[in-house]
Amino acid sequence: MFSVSAKTQYAIRAMSYLATLGGRSATSAEIASAESIPSKYLEGIMSLLKTSGLVDSERGKHGGYRLAADPASITMLSIVEALDGSVKPVTCVDAIGSCAQGQGCQPRKFWIGLKDAIDEYLGERTLKDVTEG
Amino acid sequence: MFSVSAKTQYAIRAMSYLATLGGRSATSAEIASAESIPSKYLEGIMSLLKTSGLVDSERGKHGGYRLAADPASITMLSIVEALDGSVKPVTCVDAIGSCAQGQGCQPRKFWIGLKDAIDEYLGERTLKDVTEG
C-alpha cells in the first residue's frame, strides 16, 4: 500500500535528469529518451511541473525545460504534491469542521499525525539528496 | 495522495467497535449496522482480519468475531497490512537484487526511508490509542 504513481516516479526521474545538466535545458523528447519514459506521456508530466513552478520552459525551436531552482532547494514533497496533490490519508484531514465527531475525533488526529510524518520526511529531503550518491 | 482505502478505514472502525465490547463477540451484521458499513462487504473484511490473526471467529448460530488480543497490543500497522499489504511506495523496496543500479541506488534508499518512517508511525500506535479519547 501507499504506492507512488508512475506519474510521480517519472517526474522524479525527469527532475533528476535535469539536475545532472547543470542548468542546461533539455527537450521533453530528450528526457524521455534518456530515462525511458513514454514521450507523449512525459509531455503532460512536464506541463504539471511547469504549472507548479518547479521547472521553467521555453517553446518553439530550441525550446525545452530547465530546473526553476537549485536541486538542493527543491524538496521531494514539492515534486510529489505537484503531481498527486497533497498527502491526504483520509478526506477529512483538511476539512476542519466536517468531522461529525467534533474536534476531539481521535481517528482524525491519528491520520493527521500520519500525514505530518510523511510530509516531514518528504519535506526535508531534496532533489539533490535523491539525485546524488 | 497516499489515501487509505475504504476497506482499511472500515476495518479500523470494525476493530474499534470490537474494542468497545470488552471481549464480548459481535456478528458481522451487528458491526455493520453499528458502524454503517455495507454488511456484505464487511464480511469479506472480517475474513481478512481473521486470516491475519487480528480477530477470532466462531461460525454457526451465536457465532461472531472478537478481538484476538488486547487493543493496546494491536498496532495500527498490523491492521493496515492485513488489508492493503505492506507499505511499499515503489515495487523495488523489497526486491533486494532487482535494482539495476545496484546496492548504491539513491532513489531506492529514499523510498525505503519513507517506508520506514510510515511503518514506524503506524507501528508505534495501537488500536487503543485510536479508539479511546
Add this chain to the structure above:
DNA sequence: TATATTCCTACCATCCCGATAGGAATACTG
C-alpha cells in the same frame, strides 16, 4: 516558410475498488 518544440484536448484500454449476490459449510437449538 519550414521546422521544432511546448501545450491543449480528447480519447482509449486496462486495472483496481467498492459493492452485491448466491450459496456452501458449520454450529447451535428445539
Add this chain to the structure above:
DNA sequence: CAGTATTCCTATCGGGATGGTAGGAATATA
C-alpha cells in the same frame, strides 16, 4: 433430525482512476 443463524467462499458488476496514445494548435527560431 429439522430449522436457523452465522461465517466463509466464489463470482460478478459498475464506475473511476490511471497509464498511455493521437492529433493538432500555439509559439519560437532559422
